[in-house]
Amino acid sequence: MPVITSGATKIWRRRTTKAEWARSGAWFAAVLVFVFTWQAMTQDTIWSFVWDAPTQAADIGGRMLPPKWSYIHELWRPLWDTLNMATLGTAMAIVLALPLAFLAARNTTPSVAFVRPLALLVIVASRSVNAIIWALLLVTLVGPGVFAGLLAIGLRSIGFLGKLIYEAIEEISDEPIEAIRATGASRMQVLVWGVWPQITPAFAGVSVFRWDINIREATVLGLVGAGGIGMNLESSMSTLAWNQVTLILLVILGTVVVSEYVSARVRQAVS
Amino acid sequence: MTAAVRRWSPPPMIANPALRWAVYGGVVLYVVVSFGSVEVNWTRIAQGAERALRLLSGFLKPDFVSRGEDIWIGIQESLTMAITATMVGIVISIPFGIGAARNVVPMPIYIFCRSVIAVSRSLHEVVVAILLVALVGFGTFAGFLTLAFATIGFLSKLLAEDIEDIDHAPLEALRATGAGWWQVLVYAVLPQVAPRLIGLSMYRLDINFRESAVVGIVGAGGIGATLNTALSRYEYDSAAAVLVIIIVIVFGCEYVSGIIRQRAR
Amino acid sequence: MLRIENLTKRYATGDLALEDVSLSVPSGQVMGLIGPSGAGKSTLIRCVNRLVEPSAGRVMLGDTDVVAADRAGLSRVRRRMGMIFQEYALVDRLTVMENVLSGRLGYVGFWRSFFRRFPQADIDRAFAVLDRVGLMDHVDKRADALSGGQRQRVGIARALVQEPELLLVDEPTASLDPKTSRQIMRLIVEVCAERGLAAIVNIHDVALAQQFVQRIVGLRKGQIVFDGPPDALSADVLTEIYGAEDWSATIRKVDEEEEAVAA
Numbered sequence: 001m002p003v004i005t006s007g008a009t010k011i012w013r014r015r016t017t018k019a020e021w022a023r024s025g026a027w028f029a030a031v032l033v034f035v036f037t038w039q040a041m042t043q044d045t046i047w048s049f050v051w052d053a054p055t056q057a058a059d060i061g062g063r064m065l066p067p068k069w070s071y072i073h074e075l076w077r078p079l080w081d082t083l084n085m086a087t088l089g090t091a092m093a094i095v096l097a098l099p100l101a102f103l104a105a106r107n108t109t110p111s112v113a114f115v116r117p118l119a120l121l122v123i124v125a126s127r128s129v130n131a132i133i134w135a136l137l138l139v140t141l142v143g144p145g146v147f148a149g150l151l152a153i154g155l156r157s158i159g160f161l162g163k164l165i166y167e168a169i170e171e172i173s174d175e176p177i178e179a180i181r182a183t184g185a186s187r188m189q190v191l192v193w194g195v196w197p198q199i200t201p202a203f204a205g206v207s208v209f210r211w212d213i214n215i216r217e218a219t220v221l222g223l224v225g226a227g228g229i230g231m232n233l234e235s236s237m238s239t240l241a242w243n244q245v246t247l248i249l250l251v252i253l254g255t256v257v258v259s260e261y262v263s264a265r266v267r268q269a270v271s
Numbered sequence: 272m273t274a275a276v277r278r279w280s281p282p283p284m285i286a287n288p289a290l291r292w293a294v295y296g297g298v299v300l301y302v303v304v305s306f307g308s309v310e311v312n313w314t315r316i317a318q319g320a321e322r323a324l325r326l327l328s329g330f331l332k333p334d335f336v337s338r339g340e341d342i343w344i345g346i347q348e349s350l351t352m353a354i355t356a357t358m359v360g361i362v363i364s365i366p367f368g369i370g371a372a373r374n375v376v377p378m379p380i381y382i383f384c385r386s387v388i389a390v391s392r393s394l395h396e397v398v399v400a401i402l403l404v405a406l407v408g409f410g411t412f413a414g415f416l417t418l419a420f421a422t423i424g425f426l427s428k429l430l431a432e433d434i435e436d437i438d439h440a441p442l443e444a445l446r447a448t449g450a451g452w453w454q455v456l457v458y459a460v461l462p463q464v465a466p467r468l469i470g471l472s473m474y475r476l477d478i479n480f481r482e483s484a485v486v487g488i489v490g491a492g493g494i495g496a497t498l499n500t501a502l503s504r505y506e507y508d509s510a511a512a513v514l515v516i517i518i519v520i521v522f523g524c525e526y527v528s529g530i531i532r533q534r535a536r
Numbered sequence: 537m538l539r540i541e542n543l544t545k546r547y548a549t550g551d552l553a554l555e556d557v558s559l560s561v562p563s564g565q566v567m568g569l570i571g572p573s574g575a576g577k578s579t580l581i582r583c584v585n586r587l588v589e590p591s592a593g594r595v596m597l598g599d600t601d602v603v604a605a606d607r608a609g610l611s612r613v614r615r616r617m618g619m620i621f622q623e624y625a626l627v628d629r630l631t632v633m634e635n636v637l638s639g640r641l642g643y644v645g646f647w648r649s650f651f652r653r654f655p656q657a658d659i660d661r662a663f664a665v666l667d668r669v670g671l672m673d674h675v676d677k678r679a680d681a682l683s684g685g686q687r688q689r690v691g692i693a694r695a696l697v698q699e700p701e702l703l704l705v706d707e708p709t710a711s712l713d714p715k716t717s718r719q720i721m722r723l724i725v726e727v728c729a730e731r732g733l734a735a736i737v738n739i740h741d742v743a744l745a746q747q748f749v750q751r752i753v754g755l756r757k758g759q760i761v762f763d764g765p766p767d768a769l770s771a772d773v774l775t776e777i778y779g780a781e782d783w784s785a786t787i788r789k790v791d792e793e794e795e796a797v798a799a
């Protein structure tokens with residue numbers, strides 16, 4: 001805390017003059033960045049549409065209500081597909097991510113120089129591409145439907161699960177591992193008896209967490225043709241059946257809330 | 272020791288045998304039924320194999336040139352969208368975050384802020400983007416609004432949790448000196464949560480860039496729109512180029528935001 | 537019996553942890569290894585079962601050369617050496633029984649161990665050692681539900697179930713209170729006598745070492761500077777090992793404590 005002596009009185013200020021300048025400079029730079037990016041972003045924006053939005057909103061809102069409740073009967077099957085895409089996709093990712101994580105963790109990888117970077121590359125590539133982009137690719141490759149969505153969910157989740165599990169493996173305590181090795185156990189036995197029991201809580205937690213995220217993702221994959229309730233959303237929007245859209249959104253909201261609740265309960269139980 | 276053989280098997284995870292077998296049976300049943308309901312069209316997949324090869328070869332030789340201009344515009348749109356949405360999102364998140372912290376505001380405000388956050392968090396970005404595209408038209412502005420809305424849900428919730436976790440002693444000390452609500456906020460609450468807010472903001476900028484690639488697919492501008500166009504025209508080498516760029520930028524963002532988050536601590 | 541010949545360990549960092557150490561421990565002898573932190577005590581016992589790879593020298597367990605063993609041979613010779621750790625080194629989320637059975641891993645195949653289908657003979661051995669260390673009531677409890685002394689008993693049981701010829705004991709009492717420390721040391725010495733085991737016990741507490749072991753080896757900067765019976769441990773010897781200090785209280789205290797514990 002700088003205290004400046006002027007004459008006999010001591011003046012307290014929060015920051016030194018230099019710090020004060022640096023701070024103002026940072027704020028000024030932030031404002032500049034904002035103004036610049038804002039202009040770059042909005043150069044093609046048609047403002048009359050934007051100003052018209054409230055009228056549009058009122059119009060669409062009017063047509064969204066009341067929801068078309070009878071449409072629910074056509075949603076059960078897509079809802080079931082959505083759950084399956086998320087669950088089976090997560091299961092597929094778990095099966096593939098577990099060995100991958102053991103290859104990527106510094107303390108369990110067979111080779112730090114060669115295998116580990118390769119495993120990390122797979123993890124990064126899988127993580128960087130969003131599930132919807134994966135779905136977009138897979139729909140062109142395996143055709144539209146649940147199968148493409150399932151694969152998309154799985155491919156995206158491998159990286160997520162792989163990263164969190166390998167970080168958990170790197171954090172385990174070494175002493176029990178030494179003890180198991182000292183009994184004459186083989187490498188695989190050390191993994192099963194020494195490493196695995198130490199990561200089970202983290203493993204169960206991140207798997208359920210990812211399942212919960214995947215339910216959310218699965219609800220929208222249908223928009224690019226990958227099956228599930230998103231397909232109904234797409235078709236209802238394109239036929240301007242807004243009262244169906246409302247119902248679909250409500251169903252999605254309900255599903256997400258339930259899956260979040262389930263996942264929170266399970267994670268509480270395993271921790 | 273008694274002469275009788277003492278057997279041992281590991282204690283089962285679920286103690287009640289009836290419940291245990293019911294759970295096992297249920298899982299098996301679900302897997303069988305759900306797998307049965309997934310339709311796999313093998314002839315279509317066989318057709319796709321050829322495309323898959325072209326996409327893979329596209330990855331080996333991505334074409335940055337023929338759609339160069341589209342790609343460049345897409346990147347600009349995505350980046351500007353992500354930055355503006357993050358900044359606006361932060362500014363709006365702070366009051367919402369404070370409003371959603373039970374220990375500093377009265378109940379009605381708390382409930383209002385919490386419900387806004389809940390809606391923002393449960394709606395997937397893409398769903399929000401579709402609705403906003405319908406409202407404000409195609410283009411980056413819809414994407415900006417989407418990301419800003421998602422940012423509010425994310426940052427406010429974490430900020431509120433932080434505020435609820437802060438050390439209460441300074442609050443009480445300040446109240447004891449007779450400080451008003453605003454003074455308590457500025458002198459006791461915000462200083463405690465500021466470092467984490469910076470870290471979370473960087474993290475969100477990182478997420479917003481990733482998501483900006485996605486909202487474009489439904490018409491909200493950005494690099495996702497470019498990718499969608501390339502794929503629908505079967506230009507797999509351009510699509511591969513876009514994907515490579517996305518991966519590189521995401522990786523770069525993650526790296527930079529990681530450094531900044533470490534510094535902010 | 538164990539024979540260590542000209543054992544040297546230089547770490548990758550260049551630190552010389554052990555320099556030309558030779559000693560042998562006959563069956564049935566409990567040897568205490570004392571010395572200041574960083575003297576190489578821990579490295580020495582880890583070189584014996586090659587948790588740390590020695591740089592030079594030989595380690596002979598009976599007729600087997602441990603240092604020359606290939607991977608399968610190392611696994612076989614490790615079965616014959618039980619190890620006990622300072623922080624117990626139990627796998628917390630496994631049960632007491634599973635922790636004890638992990639001592640038999642070197643004897644059973646991977647899939648048998650994966651499904652916990654150990655031969656009944658191994659189960660019998662495990663129950664016998666659990667009975668010996670007094671943990672029969674805790675068989676299916678998780679290891680992290682036990683107290684420190686109980687956890688160390690599990691560690692001892694895990695080493696004993698291997699039916700080893702040699703025990704390597706690394707600071708067994710450093711995390712325990714004085715009374716439990718004595719109980720654990722007494723248990724270790726007793727089981728060694730019952731089964732005719734050789735043992736190397738790293739130990740910080742000189743008084744405790746004097747009270748329980750039959751022979752003491754002093755290590756300083758990776759070299760043996762003392763080797764003899766506990767009574768020969770004089771103030772001069774301690775100064776030689778640890779450096780100058782007033783040792784009178786450390787040595788004299790032995791008899792008083794023995795009386796206190798016996799009472």
